[in-house]
Each structure stands twice: as structure tokens, then as C-alpha cells.
Amino acid sequence: IAGITQAPTSQILAAGRRMTLRCTQDMRHNAMYWYRQDLGLGLRLIHYSNTAGTTGKGEVPDGYSVSRANTDDFPLTLASAVPSQTSVYFCASSRSGGATPTDTQYFGPGTRLTVL
């Protein structure tokens, strides 16, 4: 049972470089999410997708983009990384997203990104 996988596990990146964080789920969940976790700030939603083909902005979307070409994959791209994007990034999914507000979110193991 894989659930949600994220890659890479960790990455050190030079500022200005482009980076894509990968997220794949095998639960056939409709909704997927990207969060960043920073000390003292908890988890903040970057982008989300309620179903394949649609995406939306979360609380902190600037500097990030996403796509949802199919149900399973939800990559997060940093077009030109900056040091303030140093964080731990978590991908999550839920069965039906906005349609069912009590849905449980299932999280991946995270990607630790350092931008120098």
C-alpha cells in the first residue's frame, strides 16, 4: 500500500533555479493539495485541485505553480527558487475535496527543500 509518494525526499537548490516536486497517489482520490510547513507557522496551503483538470490557489501561492493532468499526479513547480521557499513541502489527498468538508486528508512523507 503506497498511498502518497513524494520525490525527491530532500533537495538543495541554488536560488534562481527551477524545481519540480513530484507527488503521486494511488488511492484514486479526487482532491490533492500542496502545503508548506515552516517552524512556528504550521502548515499553509499553497495550491489545491478538487479534481483532475482543475486547480486553485491556497493561502501562499506566489512563486509556485501546479498542474493536474490526471487523477494520480500533482506536481508543484518553483519557476525561480528563492531562499524564502526553503521549507518542508507536503502533498496530501482526499476522496472528494470540497464536496465533502469532513473528508480526511492523507499526507505524503514530505520533501525537504533548501534554497541557497
Place this chain on the structure above:
Amino acid sequence: AQSVTQLGSHVSVSEGALVLLRCNYSSSVPPYLFWYVQYPNQGLQLLLKYTSAATLVKGINGFEAEFKKSETSFHLTKPSAHMSDAAEYFCAVNRDDKIIFGKGTRLHILP
């Protein structure tokens, strides 16, 4: 807009003692509330959730939480702490069909 506030970024309890992690919510409508736990170097996992079916909600690993509308609270408790409970705990609320997390409380268990 709905939000949650967790009181105390760090809480320490002795092994075998009561665990109490505090969460207060602000909401103009009955909220859906969650507690998630994050063990070291892992993602979050659901402990329990309040969906208005019952005010006392039981979760995994012996945790429970009580929804108190009069106090706008959803505190997490466990009667007897175990060393394996050391983790970070997040209270969360559903807002605009998305989950908004509190800033987290790190629970330390003292031997």
C-alpha cells in the same frame, strides 16, 4: 472566517500523566474540526474529527476530543501519556471547503 488557535507551542507531560492539548476555534457557523498528529520526519495523519454527530469524539491511540460550543473549544485529551505519543499535534478547521491548520503543539513526554 473560520480559524483555530492552539494554546502552547510546546507541552511537556510525564509518562502516565494526563495529556491536554488546547484548541479554540472561531466560526460563525458550526465548524468541522480535526486533530492531526505528525510523528518525527513523517507526514500528518488524522487522529479524529468532529462532524456534529457527537460532541465527544474518540480517535486512534486512546485520544479523544470534546466539542464545546459554549467555550468554542475542541481540546484533545488522553488519560495516560505514553512515550510514543511524543509528536506534533495540529488542530484544524474546514474553511471554504479547505482545511486550515493551527500552528501546532509539540508534545514532549518526560520519563
